[in-house]
Amino acid sequence: MNVIEINENRCKGCGLCVGFCPKDVLEMRLPRAPQVIREDLCIGCKQCELKCPDFAITVEVKSHA
Amino acid sequence: MRWDEYLKKERLPSFWCAGCGYGQVMRSLAMALEKTRAALENTVIVSGIGCWGHVDSWMKPNAFHGIHGRALAFATGIKLASPALNVIVVMGDGDGVTIGGNHFIHACRRNVGLTAVVCNNLNYGMTGGQYSGTTPEDSITSTSRYGHIEQSFDICRLAEAAGAHFIARSISENVVATADCIAEGMKRENFAVIEVMSPCTTHYGRNNNMRKPIEMYRRIKSLAVPVGTAAKLSSEQMEGKFVTGILLDRPGEDYFTRYQNNIKVKAQTAAKEEGT
Ligand SMILES: Cc1ncc(C[n+]2csc(CCOP(=O)(O)OP(=O)(O)O)c2C)c(N)n1
Ligand code: SF4
Ligand code: SF4
Numbered sequence: 001m002n003v004i005e006i007n008e009n010r011c012k013g014c015g016l017c018v019g020f021c022p023k024d025v026l027e028m029r030l031p032r033a034p035q036v037i038r039e040d041l042c043i044g045c046k047q048c049e050l051k052c053p054d055f056a057i058t059v060e061v062k063s064h065a
Numbered sequence: 066m067r068w069d070e071y072l073k074k075e076r077l078p079s080f081w082c083a084g085c086g087y088g089q090v091m092r093s094l095a096m097a098l099e100k101t102r103a104a105l106e107n108t109v110i111v112s113g114i115g116c117w118g119h120v121d122s123w124m125k126p127n128a129f130h131g132i133h134g135r136a137l138a139f140a141t142g143i144k145l146a147s148p149a150l151n152v153i154v155v156m157g158d159g160d161g162v163t164i165g166g167n168h169f170i171h172a173c174r175r176n177v178g179l180t181a182v183v184c185n186n187l188n189y190g191m192t193g194g195q196y197s198g199t200t201p202e203d204s205i206t207s208t209s210r211y212g213h214i215e216q217s218f219d220i221c222r223l224a225e226a227a228g229a230h231f232i233a234r235s236i237s238e239n240v241v242a243t244a245d246c247i248a249e250g251m252k253r254e255n256f257a258v259i260e261v262m263s264p265c266t267t268h269y270g271r272n273n274n275m276r277k278p279i280e281m282y283r284r285i286k287s288l289a290v291p292v293g294t295a296a297k298l299s300s301e302q303m304e305g306k307f308v309t310g311i312l313l314d315r316p317g318e319d320y321f322t323r324y325q326n327n328i329k330v331k332a333q334t335a336a337k338e339e340g341t
Contacts, residue, residue, distance in 0.1 A: 016278055019278075019282070053080065053084070
């Protein structure tokens with residue numbers, strides 16, 4: 001499975017990663033940071049990583065097991 | 066150097082609002098520096114004032130933080146004094162084509178080899194969302210509460226009419242395409258204009274019924290038409306939309322080359338006169 005890491009010190013809670021993810025892997029949960037809820041659905045497209053304006057997400061794409 | 070080594074990572078997060086597109090453009094700018102193998106000591110980022118102008122706070126190359134609307138004037142001086150430098154000029158739509166509009170048209174005409182990255186967020190972000198020279202008609206801003214009644218500038222068409230040689234447009238979320246446009250601009254000897262449509266989610270977005278940041282990204286994306294597709298569409302189909310990609314890339318001699326030739330001619334004439 002791909003490893004999605006969110007740096008909470010950088011995240012401002014804008015929700016763009018949730019909006020750009022084509023697979024509903026992420027969700028906004030209170031208090032404000034996005035959370036990884038369906039890691040198994042991640043296709044490793046890195047849209048969340050590339051489009052995060054605050055460099056707060058990295059996706060490590062693992063080869064399919 | 067890898068793109069992220071051009072950033073002052075220890076100073077992140079930036080002061081930009083949650084959801085602002087400028088962080089994406091900063092990534093693209095760093096990627097363009099990697100692509101062109103720009104050395105830190107040979108690169109200078111020149112800015113005016115505005116939210117986008119602050120990008121130099123989180124980037125490692127040399128920076129010259131000037132005054133509002135005048136970035137191109139400082140940059141012209143820097144480039145003429147040290148023509149080997151990569152001079153990147155970062156301006157908002159207010160900075161670049163509203164208060165600084167006169168500098169902009171003359172920079173296009175003069176063709177000093179600068180790379181101008183103009184982020185167009187359709188308003189003055191930093192001062193609270195007042196309308197700028199690029200605010201679309203009918204938009205609500207803090208200074209047009211019943212809808213904006215002026216026509217707006219199309220930055221790329223303005224640059225073309227003023228004589229620019231390299232013109233490209235991108236949208237902030239397309240970080241790779243934006244990086245390619247900036248890198249291509251940097252490789253040209255000519256003055257290059259790269260317009261990046263970037264959402265000001267706090268002011269323009271909220272004032273115009275886009276409550277969540279992602280909504281303004283979707284709006285911008287829906288209006289962007291790649292240059293190849295646009296060529297097949299009628300002007301009615303293009304109504305309200307804008308073209309993205311490299312829009313103009315024509316050959317020409319930059320100011321420095323012309324200046325050197327000019328000096329050479331002068332020297333030759335003087336030598337001839339002495340000989341007679
Ligand atoms: C000479 C001068 N006039 C006005 C201002 C106030 N001011 C600061 S930033 C700004 C507008 C910024 O808008 P823009 O250039 O579009 O950049 P953004 O903040 O949207 O990135 C203005 C009017 C100033 N600093 N100096
Ligand atoms: S890499 Fe793609 S699929 Fe995976 S979380 Fe990010 S946006 Fe979603
Ligand atoms: S005011 Fe607008 S342009 Fe400035 S940081 Fe906030 S969202 Fe970005």
